[in-house]
Structure formats: C-alpha cells, structure tokens
Amino acid sequence: MQRTNASADGEHATTAVVAKRVDHGSVDLSEIKDLARAAGYDVVGELTQIRTEDAAYAFGEGKAEELAQLAVRTDADAVIVDNRLGPYQTYNIGGKLPEGTEVIDRFTLILDIFGQRAQTRKAQLQVELAELRYELPRAEAKTSLAKRDERPGFMGLGEYDESRERDIKNQIADIKRELDAIAEKEQDRREQRRESGFDLVALAGYTNAGKSTLMRRLAAELDIDENEDRHPDLATTAESEDRLFTTLGTTTRRADTGQRDVLLTDTVGFVSDLPHWLVESFESTLDSVYRADLVLLVVDASESVAEMREKLVTCHDTLYERNEAPIVTVLNKVDRVDDDELAEKREALSALAPNPVTVSGLTGERVDDLRDRIEQELPDWESERLVLPMTDDTMSLVSWVYDHANVEREEYDDDQVLLEFEARPSIIERARARAGDLATVESV
Ligand SMILES: Nc1nc2c(ncn2[C@@H]2O[C@H](COP(=O)(O)OP(=O)(O)OP(=O)(O)O)[C@@H](O)[C@H]2O)c(=O)[nH]1
Ligand SMILES: [Mg+2]
Incomplete structure (x- = not known):
C-alpha cells in the first residue's frame, strides 16, 4: 500500500494536492483538507469533479491529467483523493504523476494519522x-x-x-x-472498576466535537487515589486541539457528578465514510464506548443542521448493534450559538437526538446540567438491608459496603449489625454473597 511519512522533514513541510469526485450535487473539500492537515500536509492545491465514477481513474481521464498537471505545478509530494480508490485506479492515477508523488485515498490518510498518533x-x-x-x-x-x-x-x-x-x-x-x-x-479491568463501585461513562462523537474538552471539564481535579498499576491511564491528561483525531488512545479519569463514583473515558472520534474493516480494527478501543454504562454522544452544535445530522448518523451507525449502553446526546459549543438558533437545531434534530443536554465544554456553561443528567441516566441503584452477625470479618464487610455504596443506616446491638444502603445491583449481589459467608444471616 502507499504509505507516507508525512511529518515535516525539517526543511519544508510535506505538501499535497487534494481532490474529490462526487456523482452529483456539490463538492465539499473542507473535511479532507482538515484531515490532510492533521496528517501533517500543507494543502497546496485543490481539484474537484462532478461526474460518475470512471473505472480506470475514478475521475475522467482528462481530469486525472489536470490533477497531474496541478501536482507538477505545485510541486506536491502527494495527491490526496477523498474517494474510495481501487488498486488499479490508484495505480493509474499514480502513472500520470511525476516519479515519487504518492497517491493517497481517504483511508490511507486516516491510517497515516493513526500511525503517527x-x-x-x-x-x-x-x-x-x-x-x-x-x-x-x-x-x-x-x-x-x-x-x-x-x-x-x-x-x-x-x-x-x-x-x-x-x-x-x-x-x-x-x-x-x-x-x-x-x-x-x-474487559476484566472494566469489571474490576464496576465491582469497586464505579459507573463507567464514555464520551463518544465525531472527531473535533469537543470530547476531550468536556472530559477535562467533568474530571475531578487530580484526586485520583487509584492504584497506578491497576489504572495506568487515569493520570494522563486528555489533549485538545482544533484538528481532527487529536485523541487516539483512551484516557479515563474520575468525574465528579455528585453521588455516584463515575469514571469517564475519552477516546478516538468517529469519522464518516470509513470501510467496515477499518472501524473493526479499532474495536478494542471502541469497546470502552460499547461496554460503558452510559454513552455521552457529543455533537458540535456550532455547525449547520445538515452537518450535525450527517455526523450524528455516522455516530449512530458506528454505535449501532455494538453499543450496550443508553445514549445521551450532548450538544456542545453552545457558546457559539444563540438561543433561537439552538432551539431551531434541537427541533430539527429531535428524531436523531431526543432530549439532548446543551453545554459548552470551553466556557463551562451548563456543565452542571450535564452532571445532573449523568446521575439521572445511570442505571438505578437499588436498596438493600442486611442484618449481619458479629464475627471477626463483619467490620471488614461493613467498611467494604461503605466504600462501594451509599450507607443510609447502620445500627449495632450486642450480637448483630443492621446495614441499610443503596448500591448498583452487582454490588448488592456481592455484599449478599459476602454476608452469606459470615455464617447465619438474615436478609430482608
Ligand atoms: N467554542 C467552543 N469551542 C470548543 C468547545 N469545546 C471544544 N472546543 C474546541 O473544539 C476543538 C476540538 O476540541 P477537542 O476537545 O479536542 O475535541 P475532540 O472531540 O476531543 O476531538 P478529537 O480528539 O480530535 O476527536 C478545540 O479547538 C476546542 O478548543 C466549546 O464548548 N466551545
Ligand atoms: Mg479528543
């Protein structure tokens, strides 16, 4: 496959011409230019064509010729085509280009970015x-x-x-x-974290929607007292930049939402028009989204309704089938949208994004609403009442319950302890099992 080392070579940046063909309608080069820049290219030329696909060149042969001339004129290192190119189309376009000029399609470009990150x-x-x-x-x-x-x-x-x-x-x-x-x-680590009483919340959404910015907003100040060995990614800071695919790996931090102990995970953004195999390759990264207890689907509300709709559809497609958790749509960047416009957008997108939360990760506006909503949407805790016999191990179970649940009542008499608490169902199950191990127990 065609690969390129797109990092600047010290002397001059790597340059590229971007090109795109659509069957009909209008051609938008903005995303492919952003992707090219994210990969480290200087975009030095653009070319578009509206026509049906040509089997040999994707573009018409005359247009392919024009593309080659543009590449020569701009002295481009690469030609980036925002279409799916078959191997022969890649080869044929390459044949028209000066020696050493690479042909890169949307997927190889995205792979380049991922490779660099x-x-x-x-x-x-x-x-x-x-x-x-x-x-x-x-x-x-x-x-x-x-x-x-x-x-x-x-x-x-x-x-x-x-x-x-x-x-x-x-x-x-x-x-x-x-x-x-x-x-x-x-997966084991997720289970461990759940058993420790954490709810797992994941940020998902199109690349550049503002996930990492929200992550920093919601994350509790570095109050992480977790064992570094067990949670190696807890201390890392999530980066934010106005470019596509700033975040590739996953970062997890504690979030302060009120009652619940929430671990929030930030991860790679979605992007449209990726072949299935590419998404599949990132399955274990996306697992942190698919297997969360709640997904916050972040959308950039400063974009047009058409763009928001398209990106929401891409996100839902990526989540579809795999995702196990409830989804809350978060309309982000509301600092850039006035109230009327926001109301119109909410209305226009109500089918895809019912009952969204609106926030600004940048200014912190309405982030408290988001915190409340997270608490509301997380799977409900249940109440439990345990009467424990006084044995050597009883106090260690009591302190375990304190660590993993909300204790509402604790009473002692001569030979037993009464505990009333609220916790996620799995914690209640574990508490019951441990109580069972303490010998004769009465559970009401
Ligand atoms: N005006 C405004 N800008 C924001 C807001 N949230 C994020 N941004 C900007 O949007 C850009 C992208 O933000 P990130 O948080 O990096 O976005 P991301 O979703 O993590 O992006 P990737 O990691 O690339 O998928 C940055 O320039 C942020 O400063 C917001 O609420 N308002
Ligand atoms: Mg990010």
Whole structure:
C-alpha cells in the first residue's frame, strides 16, 4: 500500500494536492483538507469533479491529467483523493504523476494519522491490523490477475507472490490474537472498576466535537487515589486541539457528578465514510464506548443542521448493534450559538437526538446540567438491608459496603449489625454473597 511519512522533514513541510469526485450535487473539500492537515500536509492545491465514477481513474481521464498537471505545478509530494480508490485506479492515477508523488485515498490518510498518533502497543497493533486488512485484497487481486495472465508483474504491479498473501493472513491472525488478549484484560479491568463501585461513562462523537474538552471539564481535579498499576491511564491528561483525531488512545479519569463514583473515558472520534474493516480494527478501543454504562454522544452544535445530522448518523451507525449502553446526546459549543438558533437545531434534530443536554465544554456553561443528567441516566441503584452477625470479618464487610455504596443506616446491638444502603445491583449481589459467608444471616 502507499504509505507516507508525512511529518515535516525539517526543511519544508510535506505538501499535497487534494481532490474529490462526487456523482452529483456539490463538492465539499473542507473535511479532507482538515484531515490532510492533521496528517501533517500543507494543502497546496485543490481539484474537484462532478461526474460518475470512471473505472480506470475514478475521475475522467482528462481530469486525472489536470490533477497531474496541478501536482507538477505545485510541486506536491502527494495527491490526496477523498474517494474510495481501487488498486488499479490508484495505480493509474499514480502513472500520470511525476516519479515519487504518492497517491493517497481517504483511508490511507486516516491510517497515516493513526500511525503517527499511535503511542501504545494496542494502538500500534490496531493500525497495523488495519494496514494489513487494506493490503490483503490488493495482494489477492495481484495474485489472481497474475495467475490468469500467467505472467508476473501484470500491469506493472510488481512481482506476484502468493506467499505474500499467506504472510498477510498469518500476520492478521497473530495481531488479532494479541489484540483479543488485550481486549480481555481491559474487559476484566472494566469489571474490576464496576465491582469497586464505579459507573463507567464514555464520551463518544465525531472527531473535533469537543470530547476531550468536556472530559477535562467533568474530571475531578487530580484526586485520583487509584492504584497506578491497576489504572495506568487515569493520570494522563486528555489533549485538545482544533484538528481532527487529536485523541487516539483512551484516557479515563474520575468525574465528579455528585453521588455516584463515575469514571469517564475519552477516546478516538468517529469519522464518516470509513470501510467496515477499518472501524473493526479499532474495536478494542471502541469497546470502552460499547461496554460503558452510559454513552455521552457529543455533537458540535456550532455547525449547520445538515452537518450535525450527517455526523450524528455516522455516530449512530458506528454505535449501532455494538453499543450496550443508553445514549445521551450532548450538544456542545453552545457558546457559539444563540438561543433561537439552538432551539431551531434541537427541533430539527429531535428524531436523531431526543432530549439532548446543551453545554459548552470551553466556557463551562451548563456543565452542571450535564452532571445532573449523568446521575439521572445511570442505571438505578437499588436498596438493600442486611442484618449481619458479629464475627471477626463483619467490620471488614461493613467498611467494604461503605466504600462501594451509599450507607443510609447502620445500627449495632450486642450480637448483630443492621446495614441499610443503596448500591448498583452487582454490588448488592456481592455484599449478599459476602454476608452469606459470615455464617447465619438474615436478609430482608
Ligand atoms: N467554542 C467552543 N469551542 C470548543 C468547545 N469545546 C471544544 N472546543 C474546541 O473544539 C476543538 C476540538 O476540541 P477537542 O476537545 O479536542 O475535541 P475532540 O472531540 O476531543 O476531538 P478529537 O480528539 O480530535 O476527536 C478545540 O479547538 C476546542 O478548543 C466549546 O464548548 N466551545
Ligand atoms: Mg479528543
């Protein structure tokens, strides 16, 4: 596959021409330009075309010619095409370009960004998996074409090699195994956290919606007394920048919402028009959203209704089927929208975003409403009443209940303790089991 090291080379930034074709309507280059910049490119030229897809070049051949001339004129290092390019279209466009000019499509560009941002082993594995999945059908196409033609290097695509296809499949299997092991560990950690009485809330939403900004707003000041070994990501600060995909990994911090002990997780943003395999490759990162107790779906309310709708649909598509938690839509950046406009937008989007919370992560406006809403929407706690016999272990259970629940009544007489408390159902189950271990117990 075409890859590029898009980091500035010290002397001059890496430059790119962006191009996009749509069947009809109008062409919007703003997102692909943002993505290009996020990958480290200076955008030095633009080209668009409205026509149906050409099998050989995606664009019409004349337009492909024009694209090549533009790349020459601007001395671009790369041509970034905001369309799905087949291997032959990539190859054919490349054939018109000066030697060394790369052809990059939307997915390879996003993979580039992810590759640059991948800091943890997990993120690196996910990027590698996505790259291999991108390469596999291309290797298969090469092999079958070369076989059919009984000559290697069909269409100049290079030596064909069936073993490359096998290699890719083996590597994919290895990486999946390693990622599964990581996912399992993370699932255990989520369970541990729940057992410690935490509710898990995840921030989801389109990239640049303001998730990390809200995370910082909601996070309790660094009051984290967790064991660093068990919660390695708790202390990290979530970054915020006005560029796409600032956040790639996941960051979890304690959030102060009132009664409940909330752990809030910030993670990678969604983006439209990604093939399934790419989203799948990031499954274990997205698990922190799918497996949360509550999802806050953050939307940039300063954008047009059409953009908000499109992005909401992308988010719902990504969450669809996988997500287990209730979703609260958060209309963010309300500092940039006046009340009338906000009311209109809420109304226009009411089917996709019923009963949203409106906030500004930047100014802190109405963040208290969001805190209240989180408490409201989290799965209900239940009440329990335990009468415990006085044994050696009783006090340790009492203090465990204090750590994991809201104790409402605690009374002692000579040989027993009465405890009334509210807690999430799983905590109540554990408390009952532990109480059972204390010997004769009466539970009402
Ligand atoms: N005006 C305004 N700007 C905001 C608000 N919240 C976030 N921003 C800005 O929006 C940009 C993106 O914010 P982030 O918090 O990085 O967004 P994100 O959703 O984490 O983005 P990714 O990590 O890239 O997916 C930054 O420039 C923020 O300063 C807000 O409430 N009002
Ligand atoms: Mg972020």
